[in-house]
Amino acid sequence: MALKKKSPDFLIFLSVLLLLGIGIIMVFSSSQYVAYYQTYDPGLKTGDAFVFLRRQLFNALLGIIAMVFVMKINYQKLKIFAKPGIIISFILLAVILIKGVGIEINGATRWLGVGPFQIQPSEIFKLALVLFLAKYLSERQHLMKSFKEGLLLPLALMGGACLLIMKQPDLGTAMTIAGTTIVMLWAAGARKSHLAMLVAAGLVLVVAAIVLEPYRMARIFAFLDPWQDPQDTGFQTVQSLLAIGSGGLAGVGLGYGRAKMFYLPERHTDFIFAVIAEELGFIGGTAVILLFLLFVWRGLKVAVSSPESFGSLLAVGVTSMVGIQAIINLGVVTGSLPVTGITLPFISYGGSSLLFSLAGVGLLLNVSRYAGSDR
Template sequence: MDRFTGSLNKIKNIDLPLLVIILFLAGFGLMMIYSSSSTLGYLNYDASNHFFLKQLQWLLLGCTLLAIVAFIPYQLYSKLSPLFVFASITLLILVLLPGIGVERNNSQRWIQLGFMLFQPTELIKLFMLIYFAAFYSKKQEIINQFNRGVLPPLLILAVIFLLILRQPDLGSAALILFGCGIIVLSSGVKLRHLLMLGSIGMLSVAYFALSSAYRLERLTSFINPFSSPSGDGYQLINSYIAIGTGGITGNGLGRSIQKLGFLPEAHTDFIMAVVLEELGIIGLIFVVSAYIFIMFRGVAIAKACTHLFPKLLAIGITFQIMLQVVFNLGAVSGMLPITGVPLPLISYGGSSTIVSMISFGILLQISA
């Protein structure tokens, strides 16, 4: 109770510039979702604002949860971290069960919650960051002992990684692996242990990417999309066209051609292609600048922490958001494989939007 009262007193110290840029970026995303999905909404639902209204509902829910989480003492998450691990494994098992998990596009990644399709991996990204930050902040006295101070969370991470691959969702699995790896890197683990773990992590991702013909084809299609212009390369080729026609200033808000059925589901993972087509390089500079600002504020919050748990958690949240940005922009531009990772706060999607807002709520609470 004392900690909760203390949080109420400290909330006036919340990082307001960070909050403003988060809300501004979310508002920008809402505008671009309407612009990029209006044609699809009209054709499929007879309402050009269909996707806009759904995203608005999720964003309002996300803002409400952000406000609630900003008042909850971050110490509580450390105590609940074992429960988060149990919930993560349970959710990943449930999503694979027939009748519970929902299959879309040859992937079983969702659970139907009535008003929305919920993607458990989005929440598990946050749960695993909390667990890793809690574990390594408590094990500093034995951090140099690999078996006791380093290994236990990695075994759980391996189970999570394999369960997510069963969906299959290599992009989310890799994100969780790299996000948790950043916390391990920041926790004071010996360099030789880091090199060994990094090698194992990279080899694991490479092995599972190469072990499936479907995953390999998806991952390598970005190298030469023109070899399959009507197949795996179709989406990337149309992304190139959108980006190429935008120029410096773009064709104008709402004037995208690619969103008229050429770029599949342009309001989701490839929404940045529409941003570039309509707003040009200026739109890209705005979006990237906003994310860079978030990154610097997140690092500043982590550096200001006097205790290790919030420091590690702030670092984990900040860089996992940045990893998603890199994965998404890399895919849209053809510099990285297409993994289906959404652009935080901008891409359409309830699970991603809500969990991103909760994550930022925790970061703001730490800043306070």
């Protein structure tokens, strides 16, 4: 007997639309100055302050279309895409590392495409992994106490993907994928002892990855004391903290921030929250955080009230993916975590991140249409 369908969760939909709206406004505010005066990208014309706004509006439109499309399909029918999706996205992660194939930007090779038409395979993989794990774990919940039969394949996928993504390099996305996998394994019923060992092993690998790369060690020292070298290794963190601190309670006013005027790097992407805090103050920054908390709360409620395990694990996966990524980004921007490049979901400028994040929301809203219903 089919599940009864109802309206999607309104608060999830509202929180995402509000975050998306804030993002579009702040992408324009944070990018207009450098877009007008920019000289570092030969593909952009100097004097066009609206270039990033137009692109973000286009990205948002595509993302909303993807969200609505995914929301309308019965999520049970999406199971057929789980296996081919994870295989294709894994192959793309490997292909991107072939010399001459992947597009390198600021020393990182994370994109495939031609000219302005670029896509980030790691964003595809995040969503594909959630779909695959939801199907795989829901069919093997009776085996989750066994490391070999329940956990081995998910961990192999996670480990292989994280290694490929670290080669790009992209520590933030690798941490998001690892965190999402662990949360989904926990939700599926894995032993706490197994998860504790995995977390411990993961921390050892992260430390090793930091120690073996001089630039990551420099970031750790800059994290511990960014003011020791404020013009070099600590520059990003120092400028971010200055922007946040200058915002005060109510901010300096929308559009009146100074950090975006070539002081703060990545002002419209990874560090956009610093511009939000400067221009909208503690009130604006807190509002953004509360919207993310609302999203996570409602997402977990959908997971708990889902009538079957596949939908429940889908909801857990999407919610944890967005929540963990937001925590990492906010931690970096506020100096609570070492600098690593990762966007703030729904807010930062970026095509792939926004498109696949909104597609993930479509999955969550899809599950919410059946949450609490009877068969």
